[in-house]
Amino acid sequence: MISLRSICQAWFKPFLISGIKPKGKPVHGSICSLQFHHNHRPMHSSQCARQLATNSTEESLLKRKYVPRRTLMYIPGHDEKKLRKIPNLGVDCAVLECEDGVALTKKAEARENIRKILDELDFGTTDCAVRVNSMDSGLTEEDLQVIFQADKLPQTVLLPKVDTVDDIIEFTTMFKNVTKDKNGYCPYLIVYIETAIGLLNMRNILQQAKDFSAYGIYQLDGVVFGSDDLCADIGASRSTAGTELMYARQQVLLTAKAFRLQAIDMVHIDIKDLDGLLLQSEEGARFGFTGKQIIHPNQIAIVRDAFTPSKSKIDWAIELIQAFEKHQESGEGAFTFHGNMIDMPLLLQAKNIVQMSERTEQAV
Known part of the structure; x- marks a missing residue:
C-alpha cells in the first residue's frame, strides 16, 4: 500500500x-x-x-494583460534574414524556432541567432516567443542556456511534445535553474500536445503546469494542437477534411478551455491552398479555438480575420447584452431579442465576443 x-x-x-x-x-x-x-x-x-x-x-x-495569438507563426532560428522581418509581418505571435523548423546541423546557429535577435530587434506589439526543443530530444537545456543569455528575454516560451507530467517537472526544474538570476522574469508558457499519450495525459500535464505557475516561474497561458505529429504517432493519413483528427482536435480544445487557456489550432500545411485555409480557420474559430498556427506570411491575413469577430458580430453582441440588462431591470418574463427567444448560453456567447474584441484592441 x-x-x-x-x-x-x-x-x-x-x-x-x-x-x-x-x-x-x-x-x-x-x-x-x-x-x-x-x-x-x-x-x-x-x-x-x-x-x-x-x-x-x-x-x-x-x-496580466491578454496576449492575442490569433496568428502564431514559426520563423526558423537559423535564418537571420527572416528573423529580422518579424516587426513588419503583422503577426500576433512570432515564434523564434529551434525545433522542427531547424535541421540538427543548424541548431547551434539557430540558438545564437535567436539570442542576438532578442537583444537587437524591437518586436513592437508582437508577442515574441521562443520554441525550444522537446524534453525527449536532449537539446532543451542547451537551448535554454544559450538563448537565455540574452538581456532581453522572450515574452512567451513554447514547449513542444509534452507527453507526461515528468516532462513538465523536468522542464520546470531546468528552466528555473537557467533563469534563477533573471530577477522578476516570468514568461508565458504554452505547451504542445502532439501524441496519443500526451492527449491521454493532457489533464494532468496542464494541472501540474498550472500548479507550478503559482510559484512565479512562468504563467501557463495556452495549448497548441500538434496535428501532424499526432497523425504520425497514431498512423493516420492526413486528409483535406481532417476527420481523422476531429476527436483529438476537440479534446485538446475542451481540455484547454477547462483550464481557461488559449487553444491554438493545427497548421494548414498546403501554403498554396488559401481557400482551404479559410475554411479550416473559420471552422476552428467556430469550434472555439483562439488562434491558429501558420507557416507562411501569405496565411497571416486570412487566419487573423477568421479569428477576429466581425464588426456586425460585435455590434450584435453588444446590443444583445444591453437589451438583456434592460430586460433584467424591468423584471419581465421571457427574454426575446430580434424576435428570437434568448437563453443563457447565447448570452454567454455574446459576452465572450465582446470580451475577445476588447482584449484584442487593448493588446494592440
Missing part, C-alpha cells in the same frame, strides 16, 4: 530538488504536515499546493 508520506514526498520532490519555494508561510513540521494558514484551518500539503495554485492563477488572470 502506498503511504500518505510517500505521496507527499512525491508531490514535493520537484520543489525540494529545484529549490522552488511556495509563496506562503509554512507551519513547521514534517513534509507531510507542511501546511499553510488558510481560513485558520490546516490543510494537507497536496491540498495546500492546489489551493495556492488556484488562487494565484485567478489573480494572475485578472492582473
Whole structure:
C-alpha cells in the first residue's frame, strides 16, 4: 500500500530538488504536515499546493494583460534574414524556432541567432516567443542556456511534445535553474500536445503546469494542437477534411478551455491552398479555438480575420447584452431579442465576443 508520506514526498520532490519555494508561510513540521494558514484551518500539503495554485492563477488572470495569438507563426532560428522581418509581418505571435523548423546541423546557429535577435530587434506589439526543443530530444537545456543569455528575454516560451507530467517537472526544474538570476522574469508558457499519450495525459500535464505557475516561474497561458505529429504517432493519413483528427482536435480544445487557456489550432500545411485555409480557420474559430498556427506570411491575413469577430458580430453582441440588462431591470418574463427567444448560453456567447474584441484592441 502506498503511504500518505510517500505521496507527499512525491508531490514535493520537484520543489525540494529545484529549490522552488511556495509563496506562503509554512507551519513547521514534517513534509507531510507542511501546511499553510488558510481560513485558520490546516490543510494537507497536496491540498495546500492546489489551493495556492488556484488562487494565484485567478489573480494572475485578472492582473496580466491578454496576449492575442490569433496568428502564431514559426520563423526558423537559423535564418537571420527572416528573423529580422518579424516587426513588419503583422503577426500576433512570432515564434523564434529551434525545433522542427531547424535541421540538427543548424541548431547551434539557430540558438545564437535567436539570442542576438532578442537583444537587437524591437518586436513592437508582437508577442515574441521562443520554441525550444522537446524534453525527449536532449537539446532543451542547451537551448535554454544559450538563448537565455540574452538581456532581453522572450515574452512567451513554447514547449513542444509534452507527453507526461515528468516532462513538465523536468522542464520546470531546468528552466528555473537557467533563469534563477533573471530577477522578476516570468514568461508565458504554452505547451504542445502532439501524441496519443500526451492527449491521454493532457489533464494532468496542464494541472501540474498550472500548479507550478503559482510559484512565479512562468504563467501557463495556452495549448497548441500538434496535428501532424499526432497523425504520425497514431498512423493516420492526413486528409483535406481532417476527420481523422476531429476527436483529438476537440479534446485538446475542451481540455484547454477547462483550464481557461488559449487553444491554438493545427497548421494548414498546403501554403498554396488559401481557400482551404479559410475554411479550416473559420471552422476552428467556430469550434472555439483562439488562434491558429501558420507557416507562411501569405496565411497571416486570412487566419487573423477568421479569428477576429466581425464588426456586425460585435455590434450584435453588444446590443444583445444591453437589451438583456434592460430586460433584467424591468423584471419581465421571457427574454426575446430580434424576435428570437434568448437563453443563457447565447448570452454567454455574446459576452465572450465582446470580451475577445476588447482584449484584442487593448493588446494592440
